[in-house]
Amino acid sequence: MFDSIAIVGAGAIGTYYGARLALAGNDVRFLMRGELAHVRAHGVRLVDQAGTQVLAPAAAFGTAEEIGPVDLAFVTLKATANRELPRLLPPLLHAGTLVVTLQNGLGNEEAIAAIAGAGRTLGGLCFIAATRTAPGEITCFHPGTIHLGECAGPATDRTRALAALLTAAGVRTHAEDSLAEARWRKLVWNVPFNGLAVVAGGITTDRILASPPLAARVRVLMDEVAAAARALGHTVPEAFICAQIERTPAIGAYQPSSLVDFLAGREIELEAIWGEPLRRGQAAGVAMPELARLYTELKQTTLK
């Protein structure tokens, strides 16, 4: 069913999943920029709890045209790079190609559906900690799970086939009946912790919770995001919100992905994580003053 697979934007997460799929015997073609020459020469080195494996040769390409049409394309670009999609996606598509965004936040399925059509678009939420630890080397510090879903509507046979493909490659997956609800639930954590870590001067999650004023903002932001999600028809139980706070101390001095980007001088996913949720919540009639404040602070902090 998926005889050829493209990874569009092979950063740490895309390269990790792509290499797992390739090591399991699939035809995987990586579209990459920065490490293209290194990966062509030396392949990809994958480190995780199961040990270290080298994928060599790795099929790495500099343009989508060289890759050509595939059965399945994973989009793992930063959401800030979605302006490149109209150039990158079309060469990869045939009539039956499925496109799966593994990006953060809101608006990515829509950006892809505008090119590939909603009927061919799926999405996934990655709960993973994977980082580039050396040229061509990706280390997965926590494997987590991919929550997969259709762009709209419940999981189908093809969602489950995609989950099975990943499971066979050693990647834990879960098929969601509402991708949008899953995205909003993930935002309950990402909106406060990713945002406050940046605006509070580059601090880890333990220090956010150790500061009474910041911890209070976490709670208000979570309530606002949950209120917006509920106004849009999603279920976000109170117990879910509590669990998001209670489980955070266990992860210790954690750097949310946006803080990692910020500290590395990379653009943060401002619109996908804060701007788009704010606009959608406000459009649904939910007042989100604390999110509006955080969004403004993030713009001031990062657009210097």
Add this chain to the structure above:
Amino acid sequence: MFDSIAIVGAGAIGTYYGARLALAGNDVRFLMRGELAHVRAHGVRLVDQAGTQVLAPAAAFGTAEEIGPVDLAFVTLKATANRELPRLLPPLLHAGTLVVTLQNGLGNEEAIAAIAGAGRTLGGLCFIAATRTAPGEITCFHPGTIHLGECAGPATDRTRALAALLTAAGVRTHAEDSLAEARWRKLVWNVPFNGLAVVAGGITTDRILASPPLAARVRVLMDEVAAAARALGHTVPEAFICAQIERTPAIGAYQPSSLVDFLAGREIELEAIWGEPLRRGQAAGVAMPELARLYTELKQTTLK
């Protein structure tokens, strides 16, 4: 103060801390067996969230005599290998050598103090997830913290000097005023989860908690260990026990270290983690029927 450092038993944990100390400029000498030739030829490769670093050359030795007297020795052997200490430790000692055990469970400080004297013995509890991922390569999946303490009594200037040495090498540390209490608190988690993971057929912590009978045994075992600790004069608040259970789901499908040993065909630390706590609790007048049952089951499971 610590001009020369020996790592006695350079498995994953010892090699990780030793390499961190060496990369920070310290004179570190590794006593190792299995990977001696590889490490001599290629050094140690260290992977963690900060990236990948190579320590080459690494000062690796096959005997304690070749290493000679040092100012500081970390013992990172499995507790099951403590019978080797009377042979391994004496060549490393001069009048002022400090010996720090980073081993699990109870009885290790005593085994070292019998050779080096209690006045030169310290201990540390490692909350870390580090694994050998390829020959000579150690990956640290979660850096955690070392809780350091004196063999008896509160932290002193030398405990803090040792903590500062490790901190300067990028290792998070915490100086404990009661090492024994910290060890008993760690056992509150290790006794049930390390043990049940093995006797229930090799299952991860999420599956232990998903089984009502096993989850019930977790709670009873935690209460027994806490009762023994309290009978010995240590403080173990009820809230501490609750937190141990509540935070475990967040770590997902986790393999406790004893399960990793068991699955790899290595001896588990039966006496340090279960036998010695059982004997000490019973000697203090605490009935520990559930721990006695688990200890018996572990013997039957692992001594085949």
